[in-house]
Amino acid sequence: MFLDALQFKNNSGKPPVWLMRQAGRYLPEYRALRREHQFMDMVKNPKVASLVTMQPIQRFQFDAAILFSDILVLPDALGMPVQFKESIGPVFSEKLDLQKLKKGSVAPLSYVKEAIYLIKAKADVPLIGFAGAPFTVASYMIEGGVSKDHAKTKAFALKDTNAFLELMAFLSDKTIEYLEMQVSAGVNAIQLFDTWAGILSNKQFKELSLPFIKRIVDTISQKVPVILFSKASTAYADAFSEAKPQGIGFDITADLSEQRKRFPRMVIQGNLDPDVLLTSPEIVRREAKKILSSMKNDPGFIFNLGHGILPETPLECVQALLDEIRS
Numbered sequence: 190m191f192l193d194a195l196q197f198k199n200n201s202g203k204p205p206v207w208l209m210r211q212a213g214r215y216l217p218e219y220r221a222l223r224r225e226h227q228f229m230d231m232v233k234n235p236k237v238a239s240l241v242t243m244q245p246i247q248r249f250q251f252d253a254a255i256l257f258s259d260i261l262v263l264p265d266a267l268g269m270p271v272q273f274k275e276s277i278g279p280v281f282s283e284k285l286d287l288q289k290l291k292k293g294s295v296a297p298l299s300y301v302k303e304a305i306y307l308i309k310a311k312a313d314v315p316l317i318g319f320a321g322a323p324f325t326v327a328s329y330m331i332e333g334g335v336s337k338d339h340a341k342t343k344a345f346a347l348k349d350t351n352a353f354l355e356l357m358a359f360l361s362d363k364t365i366e367y368l369e370m371q372v373s374a375g376v377n378a379i380q381l382f383d384t385w386a387g388i389l390s391n392k393q394f395k396e397l398s399l400p401f402i403k404r405i406v407d408t409i410s411q412k413v414p415v416i417l418f419s420k421a422s423t424a425y426a427d428a429f430s431e432a433k434p435q436g437i438g439f440d441i442t443a444d445l446s447e448q449r450k451r452f453p454r455m456v457i458q459g460n461l462d463p464d465v466l467l468t469s470p471e472i473v474r475r476e477a478k479k480i481l482s483s484m485k486n487d488p489g490f491i492f493n494l495g496h497g498i499l500p501e502t503p504l505e506c507v508q509a510l511l512d513e514i515r516s
């Protein structure tokens with residue numbers, strides 16, 4: 190069903206569904222494993238990563254699995270180690286040094302390849318691979334971790350534009366190599382996350398991020414379908430469409446039926462507000478219905494959230510969402 194929608198031929202009347210961060214902390218079975226391991230140790234252990242990837246499929250029968258990993262494994266593999274600290278998030282222990290990273294390679298990411306082999310051997314649903322878009326990955330590398338305003342990233346891009354573009358070009362090449370590794374190991378589609386693109390003006394986005402997204406989409410979309418996602422997808426949908434991905438994952442601000450009018454031949458994914466899943470099964474059904482009826486019988490629609498599912502989400506709300514979509 191998921192692959193049908195990606196090929197614009199879903200005629201089951203029900204859209205396929207998966208959720209961003211579906212493998213994660215809202216699942217008790219994830220939290221149980223997480224108590225025993227550091228996050229990066231889980232990501233780097235193919236057995237554990239494949240197990241966690243399959244947890245949401247086993248519990249909820251989503252129509253696609255997304256690889257359990259993170260967008261920051263790329264800088265980590267290239268020689269800029271990352272750690273995920275409780276209630277802080279990702280932290281880089283070293284400062285960005287592009288000349289050092291240029292000596293690195295994506296070879297350490299073979300643990301991802303191994304995880305994909307294990308998942309493909311047992312999964313009966315398509316597997317989505319992913320990477321961060323160079324701009325979003327660069328912003329974490331420049332900030333040294335999580336940032337509220339991304340001021341350092343913007344200052345770097347504006348003051349030292351050539352060095353910034355050199356970093357972006359480098360990350361694009363490595364992202365292509367990394368995604369080609371995922372594709373050759375067997376993923377069925379790729380989602381590229383430019384989560385923080387919205388901190389840029391439209392013009393800045395077109396100069397500083399879009400050309401690199403294009404390079405990646407040009408190469409990878411020949412092999413498997415590519416979906417672009419940002420928390421600012423709605424604002425940048427026209428720019429995104431210039432990169433010619435097969436699909437766009439919309440944030441909560443989009444009216445999907447309006448987007449369908451603008452993009453008649455593009456896969457549209459989205460966009461229930463993750464906060465809705467914190468309310469009650471009744472409200473979840475009511476809000477899901479609005480999206481479902483606005484995209485009724487759309488052959489290229491994939492149901493998802495407008496951003497990742499929140500750790501506090503009650504399981505019964507996820508179940509209510511799936512029941513509503515499948516009813």
Ligand code: CP3
Pocket residue numbers: 208209210211212213214223228255256257258259260261273277278279319335382384497
């Ligand atoms: O289920 C899935 O969606 C697949 C796995 C996945 C993770 N991260 C696992 C994860 C995916 C696709 C990502 C993408 C990712 N990682 C993005 C882009 C999408 C987005 O959410 O905006 C970004 C910006 C990151 C970087 C990142 N990873 C941050 C900022 C954090 C800390 C904040 C948070 O949500 O915890 C993470 C941690 C992370 N990545 C967790 C998981 C399951 C939680 C780690 C834990 O168990 O402590």
